[in-house]
Amino acid sequence: MASLPLIQCFHVAKSYVAGEDILRDANLQILKGEFLFLMGPSGAGKSTFLKMLLGLEAPTRGHILVDGRNIHRLSRKDIPAYRRTVGMVFQDFKLLPRDSVAYNVALPLVAAGRPPGLVRSKVKALLQFVGLEKKAGTPCCRLSGGEQQRVALARAVANDPWILLADEPTGNLDPCASAVVMELMKAVHDRGTTVVVATHDPSLLEHIPEARRVHIHEGVFYEEAEASSTVCASALGGPGWD
Amino acid sequence: MGLSRWGYYLARAVGGFRKNPLPASVSVLVVALSLFLTWLFCLGLWGIYRVVPHLFSPSKAVVYLEKGLSVQETERVKKTVAGWSFVEECRYKSPEEVLEELRRRYAGWDDVFQGLDENPLPPALEVRLRASDDMEAALRSFEEQARSLGGVQDVLTAQAWSAETRRLMRTLMGAGIFLAGALLVSSILIVANTVRLAFYGRRDEWEVLLVVGAPPSFIKMPFYLEGILQGVLGAVCAAFPLWGVVRLAAEVLPPGLWAGALGLGDAGALLGVLILTGAGLSWLGARLALRRVVSY
Numbered sequence: 001m002a003s004l005p006l007i008q009c010f011h012v013a014k015s016y017v018a019g020e021d022i023l024r025d026a027n028l029q030i031l032k033g034e035f036l037f038l039m040g041p042s043g044a045g046k047s048t049f050l051k052m053l054l055g056l057e058a059p060t061r062g063h064i065l066v067d068g069r070n071i072h073r074l075s076r077k078d079i080p081a082y083r084r085t086v087g088m089v090f091q092d093f094k095l096l097p098r099d100s101v102a103y104n105v106a107l108p109l110v111a112a113g114r115p116p117g118l119v120r121s122k123v124k125a126l127l128q129f130v131g132l133e134k135k136a137g138t139p140c141c142r143l144s145g146g147e148q149q150r151v152a153l154a155r156a157v158a159n160d161p162w163i164l165l166a167d168e169p170t171g172n173l174d175p176c177a178s179a180v181v182m183e184l185m186k187a188v189h190d191r192g193t194t195v196v197v198a199t200h201d202p203s204l205l206e207h208i209p210e211a212r213r214v215h216i217h218e219g220v221f222y223e224e225a226e227a228s229s230t231v232c233a234s235a236l237g238g239p240g241w242d
Numbered sequence: 243m244g245l246s247r248w249g250y251y252l253a254r255a256v257g258g259f260r261k262n263p264l265p266a267s268v269s270v271l272v273v274a275l276s277l278f279l280t281w282l283f284c285l286g287l288w289g290i291y292r293v294v295p296h297l298f299s300p301s302k303a304v305v306y307l308e309k310g311l312s313v314q315e316t317e318r319v320k321k322t323v324a325g326w327s328f329v330e331e332c333r334y335k336s337p338e339e340v341l342e343e344l345r346r347r348y349a350g351w352d353d354v355f356q357g358l359d360e361n362p363l364p365p366a367l368e369v370r371l372r373a374s375d376d377m378e379a380a381l382r383s384f385e386e387q388a389r390s391l392g393g394v395q396d397v398l399t400a401q402a403w404s405a406e407t408r409r410l411m412r413t414l415m416g417a418g419i420f421l422a423g424a425l426l427v428s429s430i431l432i433v434a435n436t437v438r439l440a441f442y443g444r445r446d447e448w449e450v451l452l453v454v455g456a457p458p459s460f461i462k463m464p465f466y467l468e469g470i471l472q473g474v475l476g477a478v479c480a481a482f483p484l485w486g487v488v489r490l491a492a493e494v495l496p497p498g499l500w501a502g503a504l505g506l507g508d509a510g511a512l513l514g515v516l517i518l519t520g521a522g523l524s525w526l527g528a529r530l531a532l533r534r535v536v537s538y
């Protein structure tokens with residue numbers, strides 16, 4: 001049975017300065033349960049695209065549909081609930097450094113109003129998953145980069161999101177820590193979560209060779225197979241997208 | 243950390259207070275000063291309002307007669323006054339009786355009367371007027387007629403006092419409301435600035451919360467509580483000196499002028515009122531600071 005598209009981007013463009021598009025006429029379809037590498041050099045628009053998927057930025061033109069809903073037309077009160085269906089991992093971790101590992105992981109659960117008992121058991125399970133159960137009480141600023149990224153990953157998946165977005169998740173890590181983080185990403189994917197990893201590092205692809213690869217070039221998405229022949233990915237979704 | 247929302251709010255509010263002790267302390271002191279001065283003024287004014295009617299009865303008047311006036315002359319004046327239609331009762335008082343009544347009325351101020359070698363007060367007629375819809379006009383009319391009589395040294399009615407008192411009270415009230423308003427507004431603004439400072443100082447924290455899907459109310463609530471905490475602490479700080487002033491006033495002033503009139507025997511009630519006022523002020527300040535922040 002063919003998977004259904006979870007994320008659909010139609011003619012998406014984004015510019016911060018008039019006339020300078022970071023993304024222009026970008027079309028992409030990501031299926032439920034897919035693992036996708038979004039490749040491109042720094043400044044290509046990878047982070048901007050992920051922020052748009054999370055609803056932190058709005059496209060200048062075009063539409064982004066997640067599970068059939070245009071996320072930039074959500075009402076204000078629906079946005080927090082939407083963001084809880086999308087986990088995000090950043091290159092710089094974005095943790096609360098003076099707070100404990102457990103506190104950071106618990107934050108999305110507490111914000112979602114989960115009962116304290118559930119929060120406690122969920123945090124324990126998540127810390128076991130990322131191998132940091134013995135450091136639950138340690139302030140995050142005392143952890144290594146790899147450990148901090150594992151905390152960020154645990155926090156990102158705390159609310160069992162449909163989608164996990166990772167923006168250069170190994171950008172600040174050594175190869176060993178990178179491998180651990182990528183293994184965890186794969187484990188999250190194996191549980192059915194759709195994973196989108198933005199990176200400029202081709203060596204990451206080796207960790208999940210079966211993953212789909214999409215490149216961003218001059219504001220347009222290209223499948224890797226097509227990238228060398230520079231076939232425009234606006235045809236990726238077929239004529240039905242227009 | 244609190245694993246419930248309220249546990250989180252309280253932990254962050256107290257943590258925020260600890261992170262920025264200087265601006266938070268300034269905020270607490272300003273709130274304390276504002277509450278202290280405002281409530282001191284309110285208590286004072288309340289006391290005056292309670293005391294004034296006891297001091298000046300609007301239906302009473304005193305006609306001071308010239309010293310050395312003969313018995314016949316005194317009797318003539320008394321009869322004339324008692325015969326006026328708006329006079330209900332007229333009673334003669336000797337200088338000794340006048341002094342005795344003053345002593346009785348101002349029982350706490352014995353020192354004032356102790357140094358008197360001789361009684362400086364003249365004999366008087368104590369007059370009670372009939373109740374009237376326009377008491378001030380009746381008093382004015384009585385005063386004019388009494389002054390025109392021979393043998394009358396002075397006429398004292400509540401009319402002049404009550405008009406003067408009312409004018410003074412109005413001035414006091416206006417100045418007090420302006421001062422209290424300015425103080426309360428300044429404390430609201432100080433709390434607002436402190437909360438705003440704390441909010442932007444913890445930008446990293448609420449940016450993370452935005453990413454993990456926290457609703458705006460969840461993000462703002464610790465800052466509201468932080469503001470309210472400042473107000474409550476300010477109220478507690480104001481309560482001690484205010485209570486001290488109340489106690490001091492009760493000791494220094496005659497009983498009729500303070501404790502009895504104000505009826506302030508309950509420190510808990512005073513503290514409760516102050517805390518409510520402080521919390522209300524600081525909530526307004528926090529609301530002002532967080533009005534247009536964190537929107538999706």
